[in-house]
Amino acid sequence: MALKKIGLKLYVYTGTEGSYTSSDLKYQMEKDRISNQDNIVVEIAQLVKDFLDNNFNDDYVCATKWATAVVDFYDSETNEIFVTNGTQIFNYLAFDGYGHFEEEVNPQLSTDLLQTSLNMYLPEGIAGKLPIFAEGVGKVIIDSTTTEITDSLDSNQKIQYISIPANTSTVEVYATDDTTLLKTVTVNNVCEPKFTPYKLTFVNKLGAYQDIYFFKKTTESFNVTDETYKRNNINTSTVTYGTNDGQKQRYNINGSTKITLNTGYVKENFNSALEELFLSENAWIRWEGKTLPVIISSKDMTIKNVLNDKLIDYTVGFEFAFNKINNVR
Amino acid sequence: MSTKINVRSPFFLDLTAPVQTLGIFTCTTAGLSNFSVASSGFVTNPLLLAGSIVDQTATEFPINTTGSSIPRSVTYTIAIPANYTNVNDATIDCIQDFDQPTQSANEDPSLNNNCPTFAGTIPNSSGLASTAITLSTYFTSGSGADISSYLVTKSPSGVAVDAVLTGTAPSQTLTLSSSTDCQLATFIVTARQSSDSCTAISNSFTFASANCGAYDCTDANVVGGSIEQDGTVNKGTHTLGTLNALLYLGTDITTSLNAGANNTGSPVNKTITYRFNIPNGFSNSGTFNCNVVYSQPATQVLPTFDCAEAQITGGFISEQGNIAAPTLGAGTLVSWTPQSFAEVSVNTPQTIYLTITPPASGYINSGGADITPPCPYIITQPATFPECGLGTSLRFSKQGYNSPYDACGFNFVGDWYLGQGSPATYSEMISTIGWSICTSFSAFAGDDKYYVVTDGFTSVSTQSNFHLLKIDNYGTVQEVWLHNCSGGGNGAGARIY
Numbered sequence: 001m002a003l004k005k006i007g008l009k010l011y012v013y014t015g016t017e018g019s020y021t022s023s024d025l026k027y028q029m030e031k032d033r034i035s036n037q038d039n040i041v042v043e044i045a046q047l048v049k050d051f052l053d054n055n056f057n058d059d060y061v062c063a064t065k066w067a068t069a070v071v072d073f074y075d076s077e078t079n080e081i082f083v084t085n086g087t088q089i090f091n092y093l094a095f096d097g098y099g100h101f102e103e104e105v106n107p108q109l110s111t112d113l114l115q116t117s118l119n120m121y122l123p124e125g126i127a128g129k130l131p132i133f134a135e136g137v138g139k140v141i142i143d144s145t146t147t148e149i150t151d152s153l154d155s156n157q158k159i160q161y162i163s164i165p166a167n168t169s170t171v172e173v174y175a176t177d178d179t180t181l182l183k184t185v186t187v188n189n190v191c192e193p194k195f196t197p198y199k200l201t202f203v204n205k206l207g208a209y210q211d212i213y214f215f216k217k218t219t220e221s222f223n224v225t226d227e228t229y230k231r232n233n234i235n236t237s238t239v240t241y242g243t244n245d246g247q248k249q250r251y252n253i254n255g256s257t258k259i260t261l262n263t264g265y266v267k268e269n270f271n272s273a274l275e276e277l278f279l280s281e282n283a284w285i286r287w288e289g290k291t292l293p294v295i296i297s298s299k300d301m302t303i304k305n306v307l308n309d310k311l312i313d314y315t316v317g318f319e320f321a322f323n324k325i326n327n328v329r
Numbered sequence: 330m331s332t333k334i335n336v337r338s339p340f341f342l343d344l345t346a347p348v349q350t351l352g353i354f355t356c357t358t359a360g361l362s363n364f365s366v367a368s369s370g371f372v373t374n375p376l377l378l379a380g381s382i383v384d385q386t387a388t389e390f391p392i393n394t395t396g397s398s399i400p401r402s403v404t405y406t407i408a409i410p411a412n413y414t415n416v417n418d419a420t421i422d423c424i425q426d427f428d429q430p431t432q433s434a435n436e437d438p439s440l441n442n443n444c445p446t447f448a449g450t451i452p453n454s455s456g457l458a459s460t461a462i463t464l465s466t467y468f469t470s471g472s473g474a475d476i477s478s479y480l481v482t483k484s485p486s487g488v489a490v491d492a493v494l495t496g497t498a499p500s501q502t503l504t505l506s507s508s509t510d511c512q513l514a515t516f517i518v519t520a521r522q523s524s525d526s527c528t529a530i531s532n533s534f535t536f537a538s539a540n541c542g543a544y545d546c547t548d549a550n551v552v553g554g555s556i557e558q559d560g561t562v563n564k565g566t567h568t569l570g571t572l573n574a575l576l577y578l579g580t581d582i583t584t585s586l587n588a589g590a591n592n593t594g595s596p597v598n599k600t601i602t603y604r605f606n607i608p609n610g611f612s613n614s615g616t617f618n619c620n621v622v623y624s625q626p627a628t629q630v631l632p633t634f635d636c637a638e639a640q641i642t643g644g645f646i647s648e649q650g651n652i653a654a655p656t657l658g659a660g661t662l663v664s665w666t667p668q669s670f671a672e673v674s675v676n677t678p679q680t681i682y683l684t685i686t687p688p689a690s691g692y693i694n695s696g697g698a699d700i701t702p703p704c705p706y707i708i709t710q711p712a713t714f715p716e717c718g719l720g721t722s723l724r725f726s727k728q729g730y731n732s733p734y735d736a737c738g739f740n741f742v743g744d745w746y747l748g749q750g751s752p753a754t755y756s757e758m759i760s761t762i763g764w765s766i767c768t769s770f771s772a773f774a775g776d777d778k779y780y781v782v783t784d785g786f787t788s789v790s791t792q793s794n795f796h797l798l799k800i801d802n803y804g805t806v807q808e809v810w811l812h813n814c815s816g817g818g819n820g821a822g823a824r825i826y
Binding site for chain 1: 330331332333334335336337338339340341342343344345346347348349350635636637678680702704705707
């Protein structure tokens with residue numbers, strides 16, 4: 001009764017757990033057991049990642065999907081699927097998150113609040129969003145207003161973005177028993193009379209959209225790339241050329257815009273949010289009424305603390321993730 | 330709570346062979362055999378195909394001199410091995426019956442002056458590292474023949490108490506010793522004389538080494554057990570002591586094994602009292618009660634009828650490939666595919682797919698559809714045997730065993746049988762199944778027993794890592810086991826093919 005090999009079908013889909021159909025089959029594979037081992041190990045995160053899409057447009061739509069591995073276990077004696085429990089189904093909920101090295105294999109991470117920082121900074125008079133995991137949260141109390149959390153079981157409701165009214169002070173996150181207080185998030189409402197705050201949204205460590213406002217000075221720069229070639233501008237019939245007709249021609253011109261943003265003063269425990277921003281694959285800025293994708297151009301971040309730096313602020317560089325001239329074909 | 334995959338970090342599936350259930354463990358599954366009660370009252374415990382004896386209601390009976398046989402019955406409590414559906418029930422009780430024959434004239438010392446006699450009582454001993462028993466104090470040779478040998482029976486056989494006979498029969502001394510604290514064993518001595526089969530047996534006596542302290546529930550170590558909705562009590566296993574009685578609310582339910590049905594609509598906790606006889610060697614004596622609380626469910630939990638529950642056995646494929654259907658322990662065999670196989674030149678395991686209907690009641694899926702997918706069942710199709718007797722010569726035991734664990738106990742030395750296999754070397758023979766074992770030019774009828782196979786050694790009882798082959802009546806090797814007797818007792822081992 002030894003394991004010979006496994007056959008694995010991997011389904012990635014939306015909807016409720018186990019509601020996959022044949023059209024959701026993304027990968028099918030077989031793997032033999034290595035002769036000196038008892039088990040077979042398959043890494044599936046990389047496979048599932050291909051099918052998680054982050055299409056953020058200031059709409060905070062949950063992007064999680066179900067991943068179901070249907071595994072057939074083959075008996076080495078018979079070359080057939082084992083009689084008992086020969087086919088097993090493993091259901092998982094896929095997030096675009098990651099674990100740290102210290103969190104070891106198959107990290108599960110937070111099952112309630114889906115951001116690591118317990119501080120939020122919002123401009124005065126502006127509402128915000130707070131991501132929570134519907135399976136692990138029973139209710140949230142925003143100041144004194146209770147909002148019950150309902151898990152619809154659909155993948156598009158697993159991450160819920162709680163609306164935080166303007167000028168809120170605290171958000172308390174409770175477990176599904178509605179009595180155990182899990183986390184308290186402090187909302188800092190910042191008055192910024194001089195600069196225009198910019199909202200930057202990124203996919204955080206836990207796979208949820210998280211907002212960071214940059215309250216202070218913004219600088220915008222612009223760089224251009226181009227090429228030139230030499231033209232033959234002679235008129236062969238008259239054997240002349242116009243002096244207003246250049247011998248060099250510029251082409252393939254495009255430009256990209258860079259911006260540098262400043263957070264303003266933040267508390268030390270907000271560092272994790274900045275760190276996750278630096279490690280994010282996807283980020284967007286709310287810019288002139290549109291949600292535009294950006295790439296973080298800053299590569300180094302010095303972690304600041306109150307002891308060393310007294311007041312903590314961060315300057316982060318971004319590049320818009322598109323060319324200035326529309327050449328999308 | 331759903332298991333999360335955070336896709337930017339690896340997520341590993343660690344896949345191992347699924348545990349195979351073996352169906353419901355019953356007394357039939359346990360396969361008790363060879364139980365007997367001699368006229369002297371000596372009880373020969375049954376051999377088991379599966380499971381192990383936890384307790385028994387009698388270890389010996391009085392000598393039968395009535396002139397007619399006496400029906401004797403012993404209830405064995407047997408621990409349910411892992412992977413059986415009802416493993417959580419922990420134990421089952423199996424009753425063994427035997428008619429104890431009356432003492433024959435040949436066994437009667439008053440009629441046969443060759444017969445030895447036993448008188449007195451060999452006392453229990455405890456708290457000692459060793460004790461010596463002069464057997465001639467208790468056994469007396471018949472006037473016609475001296476006692477030629479003594480046989481010492483120890484129970485349980487694996488306990489760390491040594492029993493050594495010194496001197497020459499009939500004046501031998503039995504020395505019991507142990508260097509390990511609190512080792513308990515029960516002994517019976519049988520005196521034999523060589524002229525005929527007349528024997529005499531001693532009383533059952535115990536030896537306990539030092540430092541046992543007071544017996545308590547930790548020593549008893551009750552593990553498992555359950556109460557079903559209808560009140561059926563499944564006893565847990567225990568380690569030390571014999572069960573004196575099983576009580577519920579002060580009432581003895583040892584025989585009924587029922588604590589009353591639960592019709593309350595919700596689970597209830599019930600306390601079952603295990604009353605143990607305190608073994609010799611402990612500082613306390615008499616009986617000791619151990620209470621175990623079980624949660625009795627409100628509804629009867631029915632198992633799912635699957636291929637394991639069907640308990641498929643038997644069947645046959647002829648050399649021509651025709652199939653004789655296997656039999657089922659439960660359920661109904663509807664059909665099977667394929668209907669036949671082509672002839673094969675070497676013994677070939679063939680898979681037959683059985684369509685089975687669940688029993689009408691007793692299971693969750695009773696009255697439902699046939700088991701899907703059909704149950705695979707492997708039968709080895711014998712080769713047409715043109716090669717029988719032409720292969721490598723092997724030495725293997727003349728004695729076949731019902732269980733590989735019996736091999737250590739028999740300790741036959743130099744009792745070998747010359748067998749011949751189908752074209753295979755010794756190393757091939759012990760590394761795969763399906764080979765043929767022949768004697769002369771015919772298949773060896775192995776009776777589905779286990780045979781020691783060797784390439785050189787001649788002693789089993791201390792042998793480490795030797796092989797046993799299970800051989801069916803068609804000479805086909807069905808299983809290969811690797812076993813080891815060097816640790817004493819029944820040894821340790823496992824099936825490797």
